[in-house]
Amino acid sequence: MAEYLIQTMGLPGWLTWSLLAVLSAVLILNLMAGGALVFIWAERKVSARIQDRLGPTRTGGRFGWLQSLADGIKLLAKEDLMPERADKMLFRVAPYVSFCASFAAFIGLPFAFDMVALRLNVGVFYVVAVLGLEVFGVILAGYASASKWSLFGAMREAAQVVSYEVPLGMCIVVPVMLAGTMDLVTIAEKQSGWFTNWYLFHDPFTFVVFWVYTTCAVASVNRAPFDLAEAESELVAGFHTEYSGLRWSFFYMAEYSSMFLVSGLAAILFLGGWNGPVPIASLLGLSEGSGESTGAFVRLLGLANFLGKATLGVLFMMWIRWTLPRLRIDQVMTTCLKYCTPIAAVMFAGAMTWLWVFPGGC
């Protein structure tokens, strides 16, 4: 696209690159904000149905589909409070740190073939590295609030995220090893074809690894049953006790976009990325390279596949949240250190052995 703009339209290089950068940023921002709106509404409906309630029914006519927008307007109108003893600068900056980390991680995430803001040679590594920074905003928020609840929540979050990064990293290494690259686009391309080509079904070990990844991903984005940092029965609201209004909603948006991000990462690493369970496009004899309109159609199909998988992942997380009770902090640590890490290590060795015994797959 950049070459097209430079050569056909005759735009100067810096303008083209700035335009493309702004375009990507706007698209990602809208995805995060719009996704959060949809997912918050879905969370309300899912939780209501699980608890045998109806959830929002009236806002916007049927199904309460405008509920999140109404919530957003309410949040905008709320008073922006700050504790008197808080560290003012850090208190203001903390929500943006969380949000920016989540945003920056989306830069490396491909949504379909060629639909990636920046195709990185080390995409997986970059996404995981940036995603780990989100906790920094939480810790800053907890510290800067000058409240004991907040500090407790932040310290729990720090301990939890730092611990769960270990098994999470080990799980992510397995698909990277199978694909032989850290480039997310190539990893997804290698799983094209029928759903049996997905790394989830590559061998028994990767199947287990996927579920360990799911557990660690839920823990690393701080969702129930691992939401110790905001355990409302013990810590009022944890790290965001002192936040209100728009600042609080930034944390909320960061949480929902991180959920989408880890689901998208799972879709690419284990579930074939934008390749559907049935290769419709290649059965019809189409591919990304065949013609301008058919190529665009195939890409849109891939985008729909990817978004569908990632959304299913988010819905799965909601299902878990409203089904399982919250763990205690020691149980959270036990789950990580005594179960997830050893299982991930053994499965890692197993997948490696499988690759060694059956070099071409079985």
Next chain:
Amino acid sequence: MSSSVASLLPVLAAAEGGLNWQGFLFLLFAVLACSLAVAVVVADNVVRMSFYLVLSLGSTAGLFFLAGAEFVGAMQLMIYVGGTLVLLVFGVMLTAQEPFVAIKTPVRDKLLAGLVGGALLAVLLQAAVSGPAWSGSTAEGGNAVASSSGQPSATPLGMALLGVRVDGDVASGEQSPADGQVRSGYLLPFEIVSVHLLVVLVGAAYLARSKRRKSSGGQGGGASTGGMR
């Protein structure tokens, strides 16, 4: 830190012939990294310090991404920025007896630190700028930062960390493969750094623990006994 100061110079030299966007971004990240590094020193609260440090290291990662060194940039984010996070947690747990402790440095110490730091900076700056690589790239200017020959790959670096060098001789001339010496990769430095980090970790755990039980004695135990327990 001083390396990014030094690397400003060729771009500044190229800026006279018109600033391109790479040069602009380079200047942006470099100025951010340097000014935030100064802010780390000036700030008097440990959490603010770490916040500035994270931003400064993040800007340095941006410099790496700008240079096309994605692996190093992601490493920078993962290890240094993520490491600062752990540093922050330890720092707060170890130093903060009450919230928002301001660390006041006496003027004499500031002078002394400025003297030592300035002298070190001067030596490093001189060494960095006078090196052959820097003076060679001055002719190319800012374009040399962004232009990369071919698609860079992280595979040779990863193999080198495991002890196998699959890449060609980058700095040709110093040690050629012809003299029979096998280039052994970066396994030894990698392991040394790992052990170093482990020692730091054990030491931090010891410090955090000994505060609680002062009466148990054992002053000469040091980090190793702390780890044994």
